[in-house]
Amino acid sequence: MSRPSKEMLTEFYTMMVRIRKVEEMLMEVFSRGEIPGFLHVSIGQEAAPTAVCAHLNANDCISTTHRGHGWAVAKGIEIRRAMAELFGKREGFCLGRSGSMHLADAGIGIMGANGIVGGGIPIAAGAAFAAQYKKTDHVAVATFGEGATGEGAFHEAMNFAAIRRLPMVFVCENNGWAEFSPKSVHMPVESVTSRALAYDIPAVSVSNKVVEIYEAAGEAVRRARKGEGPSLLEIRCDRWYGHYVGDAQKYRGKERVEEAMAKDCIADFEAELIKGKVIRRKDLDRIQAEVGAEVEDAVNFARQCTYPDVSEMLEGLYV
Amino acid sequence: MKETRYIFAIKEAMEEEMDRDENVFLIGEDVGLAGGSFGASKGLYEKFGPERVVDTPISELGFTSLAAGAASCGLRPIVEIMFMDFVTCAMDSIVNQIAKMRYMFGNQYTVPVVVRMPEGGGLNAGPQHSQCLEAWFAHVPGLKVVMAATPHDVKGLLKASIRDDNPVIFIENKTLHAMKGMAADAEDDVVLPLGKADVKLQGSDVTIVTASRMVHESLKAAKILEQEGISAEVVDLMTIQPWDRQTVFESVAKTHRLVVAHEAVKQFGFGAEIAAAAAEEIMDELDAPIMRVGAPFAPASYSLEKYYVPSADNVVSAVKSTLERTL
Structure with missing residues (x-):
């Protein structure tokens, strides 16, 4: 796999900044009470969705998690309508029924974030099965955290995908935390790649660097598209914030939070881009400003959208 | 055919x-x-x-x-x-x-x-x-x-x-x-409509609403009851959700008595929903309390199964019970 071009590196940077700014904005409007419910942000984990989705097109399906905004953004969801959904408005992709935890856009293969940990993994396997059944070259990507690898759904999907050589990629963002519990209490193995061994599924573990992830994901997606079967990709990353926005993280301790926040996949990438003279400081600033304006616009759009009427409660429950 | x-x-x-x-x-x-x-x-x-x-x-x-x-x-x-x-x-x-x-x-x-x-x-x-x-x-x-x-x-x-x-x-x-x-x-290419019940037997004294295996037990019960001069109507729901309220309610409007029979445990079974809906919506059509037939509130016992699974006899008893009573 060739190294990504300068344009691609700039696109990666832009996407990572977009994800970060969307989630920072969500935290802000959430704390102001503008959006209800639960909010799980993935700040610190922007590299994985950016790098993996760079290999996917609109026909490829992904299933995401409760911490899935980054994946939806990277897959290309329209920010305005995504924001409207999080605001609970009928102009949202899911008519205001899903909010953050079930965000979906069928038009570009975002099969839905899932409120059930691991729930989306076999659903993505189903999309891969459909691609194989219809003899297309579409692939499916199941995204999940290492906490989900304790679920039967993960193992059942891996087992079946391996047996049928489904065109899919299992992407695990290993951020070391299953909700409030550290890896030491929920995983006996250091890396999720060990779990893939049991199913004879090729697996690699990479650090939280966008280019490194891009290259590893490229091979996994290529294998899937060529009919060579599933792969697993683990990204070792850090969750900056708590399980949900508002989580005081007493279980984690201040030092560990600071340690995590000291590792910033965007700042590191920015430094590399400057050092390698790929892009100039002022261009980075311009990107930041443009993306900031885009997110601001999306929020303003969402604010102006309308709430569904109670008369729409049963609409479309059955076909 | x-x-x-x-x-x-x-x-x-x-x-x-x-x-x-x-x-x-x-x-x-x-x-x-x-x-x-x-x-x-x-x-x-x-x-x-x-x-x-x-x-x-x-x-x-x-x-x-x-x-x-x-x-x-x-x-x-x-x-x-x-x-x-x-x-x-x-x-x-x-x-x-x-x-x-x-x-x-x-x-x-x-x-x-x-x-x-x-x-x-x-x-x-x-x-x-x-x-x-x-x-x-x-x-x-x-x-x-x-x-x-x-x-x-x-x-x-x-x-x-x-x-x-x-x-x-x-x-x-x-x-x-x-x-x-x-x-x-x-x-x-016969395709039956979902949500539509089928009246398996016409009758005039009591409506038995049922499904699956209990349809046959209810038909057996109707035969036994017939010998005693009781005419039972057997409504096979076929679809439990959404269930055919119209057919059930029309039948009850004719017979004025309702028994619901299923093989599942009686408590919280689908019979409870049908009985409750009838009580809410067509109480004035009923001449007697609604009776339910279902399995006892216990797991199916390996050795006691024949006493556990409801049969025609249970349906007969429920029908007689509703016929003996008035509101």
Whole structure:
């Protein structure tokens, strides 16, 4: 796999900044009470969705998690309508029924974030099965955290995908935390790649660097598209914030939070881009400003959208 | 029409739908090479191959959710759960995913999954192979729940379920598998409407609302009652969710007495819903308290099964009880 071009590196940077700014904005409007419910942000984990989705097109399906905004953004969801959904408005992709935890856009293969940990993994396997059944070259990507690898759904999907050589990629963002519990209490193995061994599924573990992830994901997606079967990709990353926005993280301790926040996949990438003279400081600033304006616009759009009427409660429950 | 057996009628329905629509496929444990653990898919693997008759590992959750994903991408899966008891392993898939995918994603997806499973006692199979759990699914918005009592009905209802764009829980009964009866030929392509009950026997003194195996027990009960001069009407619901209120209420308006009979545990069974709806909506038509027939509130006992599974005698007692009483 060739190294990504300068344009691609700039696109990666832009996407990572977009994800970060969307989630920072969500935290802000959430704390102001503008959006209800639960909010799980993935700040610190922007590299994985950016790098993996760079290999996917609109026909490829992904299933995401409760911490899935980054994946939806990277897959290309329209920010305005995504924001409207999080605001609970009928102009949202899911008519205001899903909010953050079930965000979906069928038009570009975002099969839905899932409120059930691991729930989306076999659903993505189903999309891969459909691609194989219809003899297309579409692939499916199941995204999940290492906490989900304790679920039967993960193992059942891996087992079946391996047996049928489904065109899919299992992407695990290993951020070391299953909700409030550290890896030491929920995983006996250091890396999720060990779990893939049991199913004879090729697996690699990479650090939280966008280019490194891009290259590893490229091979996994290529294998899937060529009919060579599933792969697993683990990204070792850090969750900056708590399980949900508002989580005081007493279980984690201040030092560990600071340690995590000291590792910033965007700042590191920015430094590399400057050092390698790929892009100039002022261009980075311009990107930041443009993306900031885009997110601001999306929020303003969402604010102006309308709430569904109670008369729409049963609409479309059955076909 | 030709004579067949209930289990063959299931196979014929699947085969005819797979012939008609290449997006229909069957997935489950032992459905392929083995032809289904009760033989429902015998010959389908040979005819349609491993791509469309998909053997799976023992993993009900995994393959049911896989069907959900495949259905979201345009396929029409038929999932076979070997015994209804095993569907408990797939409850996340059915309750949290399949039932909600259309609604929660703002109608972006249709999820036309049929999940077939046999329920009920009669084989002395004990507490984990004999349950009737239809009420669980009827309680979940987004699902349809179908129960078929005869070879003719199982064929027509299964074809309808496969063609329906909604998820359908399709419940068979193990003791009916061997039942002989007439069923429609492939050329006639009989597709029965979901949500429509069938009056299996006309009567004037009491309405017995029932489904699946208990339809036959209720018909037996009606014969016994007839000898005593009591005329019972037997309404086979066929679809539990959405159930046919009109047919049930019209029948009660005629007989003024209502008994609901199912094999499932009586407490919180679908009989409770029908009794409550009748009490709410047509109380003035009732001349006597509504009676329910169902299994005792206990797991199915291996050795005591014959006392556990409700029979015609229980229906007769319930009918007599409602006839002896007035409001």
